[in-house]
Amino acid sequence: MAQDLVLYGYWRSSAAYRVRITLNLKGLAYESRPIHLVRDGGEQHAPDYQALNPQELVPCLVDGGQVFTQSMAIIEYLDETRPTPPLLPADAVGRARVRALAQLLACDVHPLGNLRVLQYLGTQFQADDALKGTWSRHWIAEGFKALEMMLAGHVATGRFCHGDTPTLADACLIPQFYNAVRWKLPLDDYPTIRRIHEACSELEAFCRAAPEAQADAPAPAA
Secondary structure, rough: OHHOOOOOOOOOOHHHHHHHHHHHOOOOOEEEEEOOHHHHHOOOHHHHHHOOOOOOOOEEEEEEOEEEOOOOHHHHHHHHHHOOOOOOOOOOOHHHHHHHHHHHHHHHHHHOOOOOHHHHHHHHOOOHHHHHHHHHHHHHHHHHHHHHHHHHOOOOOOOOOEEEEOHHHHHHHHHHHHHHHHHOOOOOOOOEEEEEEEEHHHOOHHHHHHHHHOOOOOOOOO
């Protein structure tokens, strides 16, 4: 079944990043088909891709002819159809906590720094790169402040966001941490987040999902 998986994504897309983490954690082989979000006005707007995903966003997962969009829906679909290892706890309270942590990042923080939002700030409000950076740091900091409070000292927080194995929450945290570093957000105020990031960075599943490890990532500057 795994060989039928095709993931349309972009190397630096946070949403595609979290799906790559999920696929790797579950040991699922997949074909990667890059969609360049900037080149030629954005390949996501091409008619062939629009037919797959009318939102013209990444990621998009094709599994045996079935098309799935929205990263959180994709991850939960994979967790239901390939349940080992699980990315949600067995108990209802734990599942609610993990979903809350994940949605804080994926639904409240990430959309405000999405490429199309930053492009709109530039075209409609003449925001330059410096202003876009200020905007991005502000909203990531707002999210990380709350997340740090939810993680620090909580009985359910372990080596990872919830317990001692990665969950949906960790799959959402690491891409947003990448964005925090990219936008040069000071991270001293988030020791628990930094500790969890270090734990995830020790796992091959996270390393192989990293943006710079993708085939469509630009070559490092000489």
